[in-house]
Amino acid sequence: MATRDLVLSALFAAIIVALGLVPPIMLGFIPVPITAQSLGVMLAGVVLGAKRGTISVLLVLVLAAIGLPVLSGGRGGLAVFMAPTTGYLIGWVFAALTTGYLSQLLVSHSQAGFVQTVNFFVAALFGGVIVLYICGISYLALVTGLGFSKAFMGSLAFIPGDVLKAVIAALAGRAVMVGYPLLPQRA
Amino acid sequence: MDIHFEKVEVRFDGRTVIHPLDLTISGRRVGIIGLNGSGKTTLARMINGLVKPSSGQVTVNGFDTVTNEDEARGQSGFIFQNPQNQIILPLLREDIALGLKSRKLPKPEVTAAVDAILDRFGIRHLGDRRAHELSGGELQLAALASVLVTEPKILVMDEPTNQLDLKNRNLVEKTIHTLPEDVIVISHDLDLVAGLDRVLLVHEGRIATDGKPGEVIGQYRAMHGATA
Amino acid sequence: MRSLHINGDSVLHRLPAAVKLAALAVISLVLFMIDNAGFLASAALAGLAGHALLRISAAEIWRRMRPFALIVVAVALFTVTFNGTAEGLTAFFRLAALALFASLVTATTTTGDFIDVITRAAMPLERLGILKARDVGLSIGLVIRFVPEILSRYEVIRDAHYARGLKPRPVSLIVPLIITTLQSADEIAAAIDARGIRSQK
Known part of the structure; x- marks a missing residue:
């Protein structure tokens, strides 16, 4: 891997960690605080693409595993990998991978700005919401013995917020692409 | 130092940044001045092999930066414009040791070398501090220590006094004059450059003038309308 | 941290x-x-x-x-x-x-012990040519190093909003944060290469 790709992945991992430490950003029109860390995972995919985005998310998980409080709310340590919600953490890896892959596949510089934003949204929604919830719910269902339908019901409340994050990721992803293009990934 | 540029040309995305150039840099302390975007940083980065010539060759103390990259790179250290981005591990001590790690030295030797370089710049007390807590002047000294610990013979500094207050700027100037290593300084700080042995003026990708600081700086001022 | x-x-x-x-x-x-x-x-x-x-x-x-x-x-x-x-x-x-x-x-x-274990565990992957085991420790160090830097950047960007009478919004906070941070990647990468930190010897 080129040194620049390694540094980009590490810096984005640092951004994801930082997003877990800043106070929640309130959205004006609904009183829901946006905990920005899973937004960071979608952003890793849309900004860096599949390979570097996945590496940056893996780095965050490694840091958490080795006992650094890098997850939102100051969580960290091996216990986060032994919790009912661990599936969502593992899901981050596949979320970034899918979001990044779809972003590279769907978005190109020749498209109109609106089309780029919509395509980024599709990528973030598919990777950062659908794939993420499949991982999170399956794990929750299997580990707790709750069963899929009940695990799904328990997770339902969080989905609207995450769809909103996909919108933010798409808008931000397109703006970053205009300001500092990293996609399509250079070999 | 003994640096040779032979028929060196650099092109980025079809744009010529350095026009074909033959140049020998020797002596103890050499300055490079010129406008923003004139090509002076590109020129300096070639010495460390960070930029490779599109054609021609660069040799540093006899080592070609393309065919003998690691050896050529080992001849020189590079201090970047923003030392903030140069310290790459959290603790200064860890960061300095990192440059030695690729040499596979035993741990006690690494510790001794780190202590020695910290002492050389009088910053042993900063060794266990976190990089983001250091002041501008401390960061410059830390960057120097992290680069010089691998004992390069030449030091290239890109705008070392940029954004420093007067006290820290003077500290850097004094350091440049007391370093046993040969130094190449890129700078807009004409007072700093005036104290060096030789100065190159880079203009639009070419060496416009090359000589004693007084003459070169005089021409630089004349070219850009400074009459006062 | x-x-x-x-x-x-x-x-x-x-x-x-x-x-x-x-x-x-x-x-x-x-x-x-x-x-x-x-x-x-x-x-x-x-x-x-x-x-x-x-x-x-x-x-x-x-x-x-x-x-x-x-x-x-x-x-x-x-x-x-x-x-x-x-x-x-x-x-x-x-x-x-x-x-x-x-x-x-x-x-x-300790963090250092964990990094050693991970580096050793990554050795088989290095032999397969997938990654360089030493890059793992370097990357972890880079993340820890730059989190405080990014947090202070975030504060500057947020304050810039207040100074101009703007309400901080997710997109207008995050976009400049990402761009300014990733722009420093080039120089950090150059510093790593210039110091020969990833060279094989």
């Missing part, structure tokens, strides 16, 4: 990190295979008792476990509601035991 490691000289502190990690893997497997609530309760108790080795106060233990307590209790209550009390208790003790044992390994292992 302070690690969750706690200084000490207990048996657990002195065990090699790789042994602790392997033991944790075995323990978690056992906890998942056995469904007996009594066994799981004693396991959770053992995990809690292990924290005595750390010589920290009960309040400190609670502070460390609180983020997990919430999730564990929520899942347990959910299970009680839908699958009955017995299953709820089983889930509660299993999840509590897992979190407690994991927390013990975290508290007794």
Whole structure:
């Protein structure tokens, strides 16, 4: 891997960690605080693409595993990998991978700005919401013995917020692409 | 130092940044001045092999930066414009040791070398501090220590006094004059450059003038309308 | 960023990190295979008792476990509601035991030891040409190094909003944060290359 790709992945991992430490950003029109860390995972995919985005998310998980409080709310340590919600953490890896892959596949510089934003949204929604919830719910269902339908019901409340994050990721992803293009990934 | 540029040309995305150039840099302390975007940083980065010539060759103390990259790179250290981005591990001590790690030295030797370089710049007390807590002047000294610990013979500094207050700027100037290593300084700080042995003026990708600081700086001022 | 490691000289502190990690893997497997609530309760108790080795106060233990307590209790209550009390208790003790044992390994292992284990574990991947094992430690160091930098950048960007009378919005905060941060990647990468940190020799 080129040194620049390694540094980009590490810096984005640092951004994801930082997003877990800043106070929640309130959205004006609904009183829901946006905990920005899973937004960071979608952003890793849309900004860096599949390979570097996945590496940056893996780095965050490694840091958490080795006992650094890098997850939102100051969580960290091996216990986060032994919790009912661990599936969502593992899901981050596949979320970034899918979001990044779809972003590279769907978005190109020749498209109109609106089309780029919509395509980024599709990528973030598919990777950062659908794939993420499949991982999170399956794990929750299997580990707790709750069963899929009940695990799904328990997770339902969080989905609207995450769809909103996909919108933010798409808008931000397109703006970053205009300001500092990293996609399509250079070999 | 003994640096040779032979028929060196650099092109980025079809744009010529350095026009074909033959140049020998020797002596103890050499300055490079010129406008923003004139090509002076590109020129300096070639010495460390960070930029490779599109054609021609660069040799540093006899080592070609393309065919003998690691050896050529080992001849020189590079201090970047923003030392903030140069310290790459959290603790200064860890960061300095990192440059030695690729040499596979035993741990006690690494510790001794780190202590020695910290002492050389009088910053042993900063060794266990976190990089983001250091002041501008401390960061410059830390960057120097992290680069010089691998004992390069030449030091290239890109705008070392940029954004420093007067006290820290003077500290850097004094350091440049007391370093046993040969130094190449890129700078807009004409007072700093005036104290060096030789100065190159880079203009639009070419060496416009090359000589004693007084003459070169005089021409630089004349070219850009400074009459006062 | 302070690690969750706690200084000490207990048996657990002195065990090699790789042994602790392997033991944790075995323990978690056992906890998942056995469904007996009594066994799981004693396991959770053992995990809690292990924290005595750390010589920290009960309040400190609670502070460390609180983020997990919430999730564990929520899942347990959910299970009680839908699958009955017995299953709820089983889930509660299993999840509590897992979190407690994991927390013990975290508290007794330094970041440096973890990085060494990961680097060694990555050696087979290096032989396959997938990655350079030493890059793992370098990357981890880079992240820890740049988190405070990024946080102060975030504050500058937020203050710039206030200074111009703008309300900070997610997109207008995040976009400049990402762009300014990633722009420094070129120089950081050049610094790593210039110092020959990733060269093979």
